[in-house]
Amino acid sequence: MKCSPLSRALWFRSGIVTALGLLGLVSAADDVTSASGVNIHFTDPQSGELEMMKAAGFKWVRMDFFWGAMEKERGVYDFAAYDRLVAALTKQGIRAYF
Numbered sequence: 001m002k003c004s005p006l007s008r009a010l011w012f013r014s015g016i017v018t019a020l021g022l023l024g025l026v027s028a029a030d031d032v033t034s035a036s037g038v039n040i041h042f043t044d045p046q047s048g049e050l051e052m053m054k055a056a057g058f059k060w061v062r063m064d065f066f067w068g069a070m071e072k073e074r075g076v077y078d079f080a081a082y083d084r085l086v087a088a089l090t091k092q093g094i095r096a097y098f
Helices: 005-022 049-055 080-091
Strands: 037-040 060-063 095-097
Touching: 049 080, 060 080, 080 095
Parallel strands: 037 060, 060 095
Antiparallel strands: none
């Protein structure tokens, strides 16, 4: 069975929430979604991707920070792709964790 990356992330999230509940680390009254996040591998989201993450309850994303993509020439830095990502995430109320 093929699943989209978002579907896999949602299944993983539900597993983590279930495990935390079984271990007694969270209760039904806890706001589990405030700690829910997902790992991404892009800086320029496709149309609707961030909206789906927000609708799924994700509050943060973890994104790899590839130094070679930012410093292609020694001492010259280009953070534009990450700036665009952070701006797009901020519009959805999602925080970045690099």
